[in-house]
Amino acid sequence: MSGTYVHGYRAREHERLQDQAGTLVDLLHADTAYPSGSSVLEAGCGVGAQTVTLARRSPEARFTSVDVSAESVAEAQRRVDGAGLANVELRQADIFDLPFEPASFDHVFVCFVLEHLSRPVEALSLLGGLLRPGGTITVIEGDHGSAYFHPDSPAAHAAIACQIRLQAEAGGDALIGRRLYPLMVEAGFDAVGVSPRMVYVDSSRPDLVDGFTRRTFTAMIEGVREPALAAGLVDPAGFDAGVRALHRTTDADGVFCYTFFKGVATTPSR
Amino acid sequence: MSGTYVHGYRAREHERLQDQAGTLVDLLHADTAYPSGSSVLEAGCGVGAQTVTLARRSPEARFTSVDVSAESVAEAQRRVDGAGLANVELRQADIFDLPFEPASFDHVFVCFVLEHLSRPVEALSLLGGLLRPGGTITVIEGDHGSAYFHPDSPAAHAAIACQIRLQAEAGGDALIGRRLYPLMVEAGFDAVGVSPRMVYVDSSRPDLVDGFTRRTFTAMIEGVREPALAAGLVDPAGFDAGVRALHRTTDADGVFCYTFFKGVATTPSR
Numbered sequence: 001m002s003g004t005y006v007h008g009y010r011a012r013e014h015e016r017l018q019d020q021a022g023t024l025v026d027l028l029h030a031d032t033a034y035p036s037g038s039s040v041l042e043a044g045c046g047v048g049a050q051t052v053t054l055a056r057r058s059p060e061a062r063f064t065s066v067d068v069s070a071e072s073v074a075e076a077q078r079r080v081d082g083a084g085l086a087n088v089e090l091r092q093a094d095i096f097d098l099p100f101e102p103a104s105f106d107h108v109f110v111c112f113v114l115e116h117l118s119r120p121v122e123a124l125s126l127l128g129g130l131l132r133p134g135g136t137i138t139v140i141e142g143d144h145g146s147a148y149f150h151p152d153s154p155a156a157h158a159a160i161a162c163q164i165r166l167q168a169e170a171g172g173d174a175l176i177g178r179r180l181y182p183l184m185v186e187a188g189f190d191a192v193g194v195s196p197r198m199v200y201v202d203s204s205r206p207d208l209v210d211g212f213t214r215r216t217f218t219a220m221i222e223g224v225r226e227p228a229l230a231a232g233l234v235d236p237a238g239f240d241a242g243v244r245a246l247h248r249t250t251d252a253d254g255v256f257c258y259t260f261f262k263g264v265a266t267t268p269s270r
Numbered sequence: 271m272s273g274t275y276v277h278g279y280r281a282r283e284h285e286r287l288q289d290q291a292g293t294l295v296d297l298l299h300a301d302t303a304y305p306s307g308s309s310v311l312e313a314g315c316g317v318g319a320q321t322v323t324l325a326r327r328s329p330e331a332r333f334t335s336v337d338v339s340a341e342s343v344a345e346a347q348r349r350v351d352g353a354g355l356a357n358v359e360l361r362q363a364d365i366f367d368l369p370f371e372p373a374s375f376d377h378v379f380v381c382f383v384l385e386h387l388s389r390p391v392e393a394l395s396l397l398g399g400l401l402r403p404g405g406t407i408t409v410i411e412g413d414h415g416s417a418y419f420h421p422d423s424p425a426a427h428a429a430i431a432c433q434i435r436l437q438a439e440a441g442g443d444a445l446i447g448r449r450l451y452p453l454m455v456e457a458g459f460d461a462v463g464v465s466p467r468m469v470y471v472d473s474s475r476p477d478l479v480d481g482f483t484r485r486t487f488t489a490m491i492e493g494v495r496e497p498a499l500a501a502g503l504v505d506p507a508g509f510d511a512g513v514r515a516l517h518r519t520t521d522a523d524g525v526f527c528y529t530f531f532k533g534v535a536t537t538p539s540r
Binding site for chain 2: 143145146148149150152175178179181182185186192193194195196198200202203204252253254255257259
């Protein structure tokens with residue numbers, strides 16, 4: 001696996017990812033539940049932000065959650081232990097070289113992972129090979145090109161473009177959400193169905209103003225300031241103006257929109 | 271009222287508006303129904319694309335549908351008559367100078383109108399004055415800045431930007447959807463609630479590929495070719511490349527996203 005992460009490994013990122021999972025749980029996960037006794041592979045669990053939610057919502061299913069980073073797996077283990085969950089096994093493993101036999105799992109779950117991979121279709125195909133006939137795969141990704149807001153701001157779009165550019169240069173795709181359908185079809189899955197999960201934030205929804213606009217999306221953009229400046233993508237004043245414009249959307253008359261995409265499909269025909 | 275229409279008055283536009291209403295009816299209108307005996311003002315009914323839907327869904331309510339264009343009112347009358355609807359009265363009137371007494375209506379409905387007005391808050395305030403205490407206003411608008419797609423294309427975004435620019439120069443705002451919440455609050459309404467209505471189109475939804483991506487959105491952009499060229503906003507090759515890129519999103523691996531916004535609020539405190 002190519003080392004293609006723009007974010008996700010810094011200490012401050014842990015809190016952000018936790019915030020993100022906290023405010024978006026229902027939007028992203030309310031329609032995901034696995035039957036009693038089924039085995040689920042969570043590929044790319046990171047620090048376990050989704051793992052705890054998944055395992056709690058399907059207490060009779062058995063989860064195997066893997067991540068390429070031993071450090072993240074250790075943090076995920078602490079979270080799983082802290083939540084008192086007994087139905088999760090954590091392992092360090094590369095998504096492109098997973099230590100499982102073909103058709104080992106009933107279901108696969110992948111969330112905020114493909115965006116970091118230079119070969120997402122290959123990853124999906126490999127995961128498909130681990131599914132039993134009749135199994136399902138669920139994929140959730142964001143799309144930073146889906147962000148728009150009031151007041152509109154070219155500076156804010158330019159700051160967001162820095163994150164998109166850095167992720168692209170690292171081999172990933174911050175605009176991958178909109179591509180889930182063709183990616184899953186190309187990987188050979190059947191009955192691919194993708195649904196958008198739009199986060200709409202105005203000041204009548206203060207939890208989302210703080211939890212999503214400010215502490216998830218804007219914090220993520222703020223997090224690429226140094227690499228964006230180092231790469232010469234923007235000057236400091238321009239970037240900071242963009243971040244201020246994103247914060248401006250959290251005022252009483254501001255609005256912020258962002259869309260996640262969730263795809264579900266069944267085991268490819270073989 | 272300033273003459274601020276970029277589209278809506280040409281013969282070919284009638285068909286497009288009808289297509290739009292046909293494919294989007296459930297998304298936009300499923301949660302709008304008016305009680306028996308209630309009086310509803312539809313402000314800016316145009317050629318009646320929404321009027322027939324509204325009146326059919328609330329057969330026991332009485333609709334007064336007005337538009338500033340006598341020609342549009344005549345076309346709307348033909349549609350209403352063709353649909354055999356007896357609960358609609360059509361009148362030619364200016365939304366800024368409506369011939370009704372204060373507190374004349376139980377409900378007001380406004381769809382795809384504010385985008386054309388240079389003073390949308392003033393229009394909303396005037397409409398609020400026509401509502402009885404406890405009445406509601408429903409506002410639906412699109413937002414052309416909410417359009418994104420796969421494959422992504424700078425040329426397509428540039429063509430869309432022509433439409434946005436032309437509408438702005440005519441005094442309107444093609445990005446008004448995202449602003450519904452602050453506009454309705456500023457106009458003095460209570461209990462303002464805005465919900466996004468996202469149209470997600472991939473090739474598993476062929477009706478939307480044809481009815482929305484191709485015949486509604488792309489047709490609308492194609493419709494501004496001549497004024498965009500005349501205004502020097504783009505060269506012919508660039509515009510045509512953008513339109514081709516929009517059509518490219520209707521291929522089997524293409525995806526198209528667009529969001530409408532629907533706001534509902536209650537009579538302002540007076």
